[in-house]
Amino acid sequence: MGLLQQLSAVLGGGQRRQHQEDLLTSLLVMAWMVEARDPYTGGHLWRVSRFSRLLAEKIGLPAGEVARIAIGAFLHDLGKVSIPDHILGKKDRLTDDEFxxxxxxxxxxxxxxxxxxxxxxxxxAIRAHHETPDGRGYPRGLAGEAVPLDARIVGICDAFDAMTSTRPYRRGMPIAKALEIIRENLGRQFDRAFGEVFVALGEAGELDHIVGHTDEGIPLYDCVMCGPTLVRRRTQGAGDHVYCHACTGVYVLAEQAGGLTAVQAGRTASPAELEPEADTDLIAQVVRDSARALLN
Structure with a gap:
């Protein structure tokens, strides 16, 4: 039974489309809340999903497969909910036991x-995004074509975003350097064919509008203490507050030439202000895009 037939069997009837969107939303909200535990990964799921969609489209996959891969990319780190905070946010090199x-x-x-x-x-995408062509990945040590197509795509995009994003222990590296690392590890850490296409996309500047962003056209803003940790939602504008979940600093969005900037408010956030809340507008857009391709 194919994917669409499986979905039809689960959903059925005239309510199929709405049920499908509700089910997808529940998954993506859950993934977003897991991501919110780490103040340095704001936008990671959106970026990996967007990179994965671009790569899947570029290699010519059908729309339904592209949508499936984009959803898998958004959900790939769901299991990090089980990682203790002291390991997830550690600023130093992980020990063997922590890794x-x-x-x-x-x-x-x-x-x-x-x-x-x-x-x-x-x-x-969830089970195999850390598997590698040379069989040295985890958790099952899959190799070559045994690594599922979705995972080969998401694995490249996940690694690229990790390299180009700032962490507590380092600044994000330039796009060109990250692309060179991918090129140097084709056939070992990264699928050769897909990796070559991804590098070409990067060298053509087609990834620039995603790197360092948390939504379409919305960059991460800098906390003066912690770097790019401030996430603005598409519904927020001048006068709204954004928060650094690393140091609890509060910032006010202000108009400047060319767009918005984040200005220190001179206080720390309250526990209520720091409570995670899923970005329902962003998630709704991801769901609409994917459900349309999967069901039509």
């Missing part, structure tokens, strides 16, 4: 999702 804990997140994510009606959409 062993990190390596559990693909299977944890899959166990969390396995009972969901739409689990089939994201299994490959």
């Amino acid at each position: 062993a804990v990190i390596k559990t997140h693909p299977e944890v994510g899959w166990r969390m999702l396995a009972g969901h009606p739409l689990a089939v959409l994201a299994e490959a």
Whole structure:
């Protein structure tokens, strides 16, 4: 039974489209809340999903497969909910034991999702995005063509975003350097054919509008203490507040030539202000794009 037939069997009837969107929304909200635990990964899921969509489209996959891969990319780190905060946010090099804990997140994510009606959409991306062509990845040591197509795409995009994003222990590297690292590891860490296409996209500047952004046309803003940790939603404008979840600093969005900037408010955020809240507008857009391609 094909993917669309499986979805039809699960959803059925005239309510199929709305049920599909509700189910997808529940998954993406859950993933967004997991991401919100780490103040240095704001926008990571959106960026990896967008990179993955671009790459899947560029290699000529059908619209339904592109949509499935974009959803899997948004959900790929679901299992990080089980990683303790002191490991997830550690500023120094991880010990072998700590890295062993990190390596559990693909299977944890899959166990969390396995009972969901739409689990089939994201299994490959969640379970295998850290598998590599040379068989040295985790958690199962898959190699070559045994690594699912979705995972080969998401793995490249996940690594690229990690390299170009700022972390507590380092600044994000330039796009050109990250692309060169991918090029140097084709056939080992990264699928050769897909990696070559991704590098070409990057060298053509087609990834620039995603790197360092949290939504279409919305860049991360800088906290003066912590770097690019401030996330603005598409519904926010001048006078609204954004918060650094690393140092609890409060910033006010202000108009400047060419757009908005974030200005220190001179206080720290309250616990209520720091409570995570899913970006429902962003998630709704991802859902609309994907559901349309999967069901039409």
